[in-house]
Amino acid sequence: MEHTAHIEHHAEDGKKEVMRVTLILTVLTLVELALGFWMMKIEAQGTRLMIKGVIVILMMAKAFYIVGYFMHLKHEIRNMIMTIVVPLLLFVWFIGAFLYDGNSFKNLRMTYDSHKKEMSTKKVEKKEEVKETPEVKKAVE
């Protein structure tokens, strides 16, 4: 029957699509990891920030492929895509406002709490850290 033939035909397509998306996800993850490794060696804050930006974009791309293909959203009716994607736009303001105010907390602390400001630059002596770890370990065990 035409119907079953149709399904099989699509099944083939579907499998191909799955493999393609798997490949894309793998590549994206590998690129992310590569960036992560690269970032370890970089000290300059500006460059680090840029790499972080790229990683976030890659993250969004991965999310797009998972939602679009694995979760099949890309093949749903446009209206449904809209009802799911549009409310997610709320996250833009959600994230923006929260992080902005978070940053403002830091500024207030650094401006008016001179002790905190001092502590934010005061390095902990490495020795102490090494000493502390086994102690904590013992306490844990």
Next chain:
Amino acid sequence: MSTSTTAPVTTKWWSGGKSPFNVEYGKLMMWYFLMSDAFTFGAFLIAYGTTRFATAGWPNPNEVFKSYPFAGENANAPLVFVSIMTFILIISSVTMVLAVKAGQEMNKKAVVNNLILTIIGGLAFLSCQAWEWTHLFHEGAWWGRNPFINADGTQSTTNFTNFFFTITGFHGFHVFSGVIINIVMLIMTLMDKFEQRGHYLMIEKAGLYWHFVDLVWVFVFTCFYLI
């Protein structure tokens, strides 16, 4: 997109008597549930971000997550173990897609095989997480305890570990319930429940949930391990 099964352009999707999205209500509810769950995770991650923005220094993830099983005390392999975890989850997502596809083709055997693979993937991920947690615990990290210092050498607050354990724990809880759901699905498939119903829609819904878990990991992975 198939044209023969999609209704012709003239169809009034919204005029009642049928689903405007051409999906049955269960799938619709699953989607909207996942959206609301996205807000739960979103709120956690945003709270984490806010705290990071409000804090002067933060530990370097590469210093923290640098070990892997059987590596001994002085392993220094950042990102390695977590990338394994990531791939496990991606692969289990793929097998889940295949299970869903097999369900659409009413291919019970393939459904069973792929579900089993997915469950194994889920369990493997959970085991990895269990190992990582115990490892960190033995290093002295736990809720309210943070042995790691900031990347710039300053004293760090406990919020690094607080958020790490809470959010990965919440994600792990989702993976765990996903595994349970998949096991239920497997049993139902083996009992021919879906054959009797004539469709494997339940598997699709379980699949949506499973992919969502994978999706969340994409964000958690980036937020905690990479940046």
Next chain:
Amino acid sequence: MSNEAILHGSSAAVHEVHGDHHHEHHHHETFISKYVFSQDHKMIAKQFLITGMVWAVLGGLMSVLFRLQLGYPDAHFTWLENILGKFWVKDGRITPEAYYALVTTHGTVLVFFVLTAGLSGTFANFLIPLQVGARDMASPFMNMLSYWFFFGASVVMLSSMFVETGPFSGGWTAYPPLSALGSASPGSKTGMDLWIIAMALFVVSSLLGGLNYIATVLNMRTKGMSMTRLPLTIWALFFTAVLGVLSFPVLLSGFILLIFDRNFGTSFYLSDIFVNGVGALPNEGGSAILFQHLFWFLGHPEVYIILLPAMGMVSEILSVNSRKPIFGYMAMIGSLFAIAILAFLVWAHHMFVTGLNPFLGSIFVLLTLLIAVPSAIKVFNWLTTLWRGNIRFTPGMMFAIGFVSLFISGGLTGIWLGNSALDIHLHDTYFVIAHFHIVMGVASMFGMFAGIYHWYPKMYGRHLNNTLGYIHFWITIAGAYLIFWPMHYEGLAGMPRRYYDYSIWESFKQFGDLNRFISTVAMIVFATQLLFLFNFFYSIFKGRKVTAKNPYNSNTLEWTTPIRPGHGNWPGEIPEVYRWAYDYGKDGREFIPQTEPVGADESHH
């Protein structure tokens, strides 16, 4: 896609099967399956309503108790001691612990258990399937679970009232560190744990409900019932559900972090704390304001979760009883939509004095005052709906008109408070109490009463006693204004809210007489609500029987069902819909039901 064919076929089939199924079975239902673990949306609605009413009485009683303290700070009510016990009343006076516990629980219960579950839970359940033309909710089972989670939340919340250290007493907003530290307030010990558990259960309940409502409105509409033919009630309830589904999870996250702070030594919200008698706490690096952001991300949409269903029902009732179409149907939907969107964007206007970043604050001011525009549209549209109508003052209609009046009075003061420079002065004073009680508390209560009076015949097949309804209405609206209007003046004197006693304050003690007056009116109004309760329960058994299928000559689908519809709502086929819900007074005809096909010579509007 391959499965679409199956799906499409089966979804229709499921639909049919669904209906038939109930026909076969609804004869041999047991008591348990009919009244307790019922999956019939109408029964679940009644369960929500009655549980909500129980909570309303308890919550109201709490307000009477703490108003006793505020109105009569020097009096000694020794008899109260015998009823409530030593924790609550000492020496004939309500203790500060009890006072703060009462204020807190009053807020929590009224906002969540009465006006969210009792209002939107009741009417979403009752009206959505009936008005969109569905046999039941998309998932009757989840619907049942939704009620039982709510019931569980109620039980836990109630039990929190009886723990030894007292119920939670840090205000319904539960700001940490106060709510996180048992050492800072005895109410933040076990009482708070139970409070959080109850709220978590409540979130689950509202999620289960909300998903169901959305899926039902989208998927289960009868043939011809396009979205633009839906009654405004359904639109309002739909947006309410969307608000709940997207905002409650954020609250849940906030609570989970709070639980960790309380019990597991984390410091998400805690930093730099020294508690008297305990000493310095180890927590550093958290921010207490983070919780407020998370809380109000729910908290503000919550206001509209409470208000939108009332708006929707009022629109419907005003139109039916003015015998006129609702004015500006599309504008009404548009303004509901605008309100729903803006609800998510304005949360930090509750936090203008927390040290919020000024620039961020200015954007929140802008967005907040934007809400006034859709609100104004709604008010003017309601007024125009009344204009040149033929108004029948049923009790439901009276409450609907009362709602509009209160919404105007309370909404306008929102313009004061939304403007941050003024909010600095008025924040946390009685002005705020007056504002939100009028616009959100009493107005939504009025919406709820309007709904109950209007749909009571459909719910129980009997009429409420109208005379009692009129008495109820007039005392309640007069009382509401008498209670809350003078509070604006207290607020303008800077009188802070949540004070147990004002006698030591030179700046605020001049309102002793007024407070006594307010408390007295509050008691009278509370007693009047008992009159309503009596009417409600008496009429279930003894009320005048409904004789006509469509007692109001209303257009909507619920009046096409039998007087006492069974599970499945329509005995035969679900009727098809041909027009919008508001053809009143068209072409000289009094009303044209939605089920009537459009005639060839009918005029267009």
Next chain:
Amino acid sequence: MTMYLILAVIVLVFLIIFQISKAAEYVAVLKGEEQNRKNTNKVNGFLMVSFLVVGLIGVWYCNKLFFGKTLLAVDSASVQGERVDSMLWITLTVTGVVFIITQILLFWFAYKYQESDKRKVFYFPHNNKLEVLWTVVPAIFLTVLVVIGLRNWFYFTGEPPKGAQEIEVTGKQFGWIFRYPGNDGVFGKKYYKVIDAGTNSLGLIWQDNADLNLKDDPATHDDIVAEQTMYIVKGKPVKLIIGSRDVIHDVGLSHFRLKADAVPGIPTTMWFTPKYTTEEMKKITNNPNFQYEISCDQMCGNGHYSMKGVIQVVTQEEYDVWMAKQKPYYLAAFPEKDPSNQKTDSTKTTAATTVASSLIAKK
């Protein structure tokens, strides 16, 4: 006894109301629902318009009774508060006009268009012009209000003029602690872990502490700490740096029309210029007991209602006299460092030293 009497009366009233309502119901059935509805309709229509009239009179009467008791009746005590007041009046005018018009329309329509057999309803489903009108007009008015509001908001939250006095305010359950920077004009560092409720209520870092990795900050040695009453100078801008020791409090200054939360771990600020001294305010308000009170406006526990602080606004001379009498907080904790102590009695000093050292040892 009175209790039972009241109860009996309530029950009686209920019964009477119930009987009347029941009778009305029977009458309704006898007369026919149609006729009955028309009768009640007339009554309710009349009540609607009466409610409007009585209500508007009530609004006026309420204002007459209470306006004098609000802050609007007296001048704002701060320069900034004048802006708040003028904004209040503008907003009141706009919303008041809308309030009166819409309420009149609502109840008047309800009365005018009550059911009548003669009237044919006007089928009026929508009118784009009208809808646009009442979208645009409110939007314009709101824009004006937003502009005024934001200008004030940025002014209030901005930086005070140079030369402003700085005072640190710390809330605790249930009271206020004030710190003045002392002669050096700098607030010394503080850390909450060295707080000692008795001798170091703010946790000033005035000695080394190896455990906490702290170094003595000399800037703390001249800081002046006072509880409950804060002194500020008339006409001189004052900037408050606000914090909290335990839970969230709020510095509410209703006479100055300002407030700001006190949050543990996140400092907040507020500034204003007082216009009148406390003495002058006593005359203006005609209240010999007048005080500038600091009210805690954020729920902070069971003692919330009693968390009162006082601000004394004084002239510069009075302030200088008062300041001269204050001793640094450091010297209260370490009396042996006090030069005036050392001269007088050596035995006393040693006793004090032992007390101080025992305190340190306890920590």
